[in-house]
Amino acid sequence: MARHIYDCPLRWADMDSLGHVNNVVYVDYLQEARVDMLRVHAPAQGGEELAEGVVVVRHEVEFVRPLVFRPEPVRVESWVTQIRAATFTMAYEVLDELPDGDRRVYLRANSVLTPYVFSQERPRRITAEERDVLGRFLEPAGEGA
Amino acid sequence: MARHIYDCPLRWADMDSLGHVNNVVYVDYLQEARVDMLRVHAPAQGGEELAEGVVVVRHEVEFVRPLVFRPEPVRVESWVTQIRAATFTMAYEVLDELPDGDRRVYLRANSVLTPYVFSQERPRRITAEERDVLGRFLEPAGEGA
């Protein structure tokens, strides 16, 4: 089981004037989960570069049901579904685990990311070390989101 | 030509610690363009309900090149690619039109949306009046994003 669990705290300010967590904010939750996975919980160096030194190439986000503010965090599961030469793909589920063990899913998403050299404003290849870091979270598509 | 043009002002605060407009903020630009199209420029009533009384079902966002803060707004073109019983699909391009007439595209996206009854927390069908509003911006997929 390779999924990373991030308990994402909500903010009251995340709600829009319709009383739901705004669809835009959800996308920030994914970003926070990714930073948590790669910066906080990955082995030194390899992960930190990936956490902050990437740009998003593509997002696909499916909003399953609305989420409203509550003091309890919401769970974001994230994992890696593909590692290529210069890009990798992450999948996410935002959900609550209910007392009976059921999963109430709010959002499913995929992101394609590429490491990026900000000083030169260009993408770069994934290093062998980073490949190892990402490999720990690898769960090829088909089983999850 | 059915595309709606929204000149989206950037904010300095839209940049993240890497100096780019953050990928999450881009998604807000799409939301602002949609509100502008349906609330501001659509005929009375029909559009206003659609602008604010919808939830996002799905986003697909392709980040083509990074955008950095500048005082000039960036152009968001938005249009409708499909109208179904209870959902409609919008497409977007975020771009600059260059002096030589070329288009420098930063982002392409699609969103599926559904009208929503917030007091009852359920989606609803699109009315005939709303279908007319959306029809003004209809440009079926294949030509644009």
Add this chain to the structure above:
Amino acid sequence: MARHIYDCPLRWADMDSLGHVNNVVYVDYLQEARVDMLRVHAPAQGGEELAEGVVVVRHEVEFVRPLVFRPEPVRVESWVTQIRAATFTMAYEVLDELPDGDRRVYLRANSVLTPYVFSQERPRRITAEERDVLGRFLEPAGEGA
């Protein structure tokens, strides 16, 4: 000791392009602490109305030192310094408690708030019940911020 403790989680997105938690985001931390104090930890009803049914009349915020993103939350202490007929004043300190017991303060602030009837867009007086709720957090000015 009447101070409310809120362990405020930071988000990577809270940093601006200069690498600090942006001064604007700090003000959101105060809002989150206030909602936590009055909605989550106050007795039923009285607090909930105060948490969400208020508008800010005045903020005074002193930025003592910069804060940068880290996975650990930052502590927000908040308390009430004055209760009047239709307004109350809250004070805040954002800080880390260091291992040696010292307090590294990032921000000190005061806010004057008034209960607000949103349906009529007008302020209202504080009820006796709300006065009790606020009284639990009362620590008149002079000792704290």
Add this chain to the structure above:
Amino acid sequence: MARHIYDCPLRWADMDSLGHVNNVVYVDYLQEARVDMLRVHAPAQGGEELAEGVVVVRHEVEFVRPLVFRPEPVRVESWVTQIRAATFTMAYEVLDELPDGDRRVYLRANSVLTPYVFSQERPRRITAEERDVLGRFLEPAGEGA
């Protein structure tokens, strides 16, 4: 008359779940006005450093009346009220000018700012060149906010 005028565009997302522009977002409007004044409209170099290379030392914000989303921008007037060795003070008013010439003020604020050397994480003195830039917007306190 030394005031800088910034026509600040609102975003639909600026509204909170109570339907007002959130008090936190207002503080961002001030930041955007300051960047506009010092980066966009000040003479080369001197202003740009001040626009982005400063940290906020203190904010005082008085919320006069609520603001709700509308497609028209709101005016932010900003000016300088004091220039010292290492800090300067700005004042702001957020307002609409009404057809009859009256001013409907939403917010008045003051900020104390200091130039900052981010690479060394320390404040620095204001240069002579920057003093000139700031002097163009100088309107000592007592007349305005």
